Amino acid sequence: MLDKLDTLINFHQQALNIRDQRQKILSANIANSDTPNYQARDIDFNAELIKALKKENSVNNVKLNITSNRHIQTTSQITSNQNLLYRIPYQVAADGNTVEMDQERTAFIDNSIHYQSNLTFLGEQFKNVMSVLQQG
Secondary structure, X not given: XXXXXXXXXXXXXXXXXXXXXXXXXXXXXXXXXXXXXXXXXXXXXXXXXXXXXXXXOOXXXXXXXXXXXXXXXXXXEEOOOOOOEEOOOOOOOOOOOOOOHHHHHHHHHHHHHHHHXXXXXXXXXXXXXXXXXXXX
16 A cells, blocks of 8 residues: 555656646746747656656766764755757747747646646545544
């Protein structure tokens, strides 16, 4: 049972991390909607999630230098940036900007809804686990 819970939590953790990164990318697109020659960017959420779940996104364990016995020994994970893609515009603006606000707003809202859904689902799973633990 704990393996299933761990798998579920890992899935939602990875999904939330990628959704957070995507939200930042979409926010940057919206913020630069009037910047000449700005190229709208995005990531392929499904491809990035599959890579994260398979741990193909080159995770490096960085060991910290311990110079005192009182230092906390730990490792830190550094992940490479997702593969940023250029968004293909329906019509490029005269100034070379490829941000299309309707498309960006739709993607932003869709990503927000999915992020909230992941949080809600994860919260319900924790409530179920707590219910089982309290009954036992």
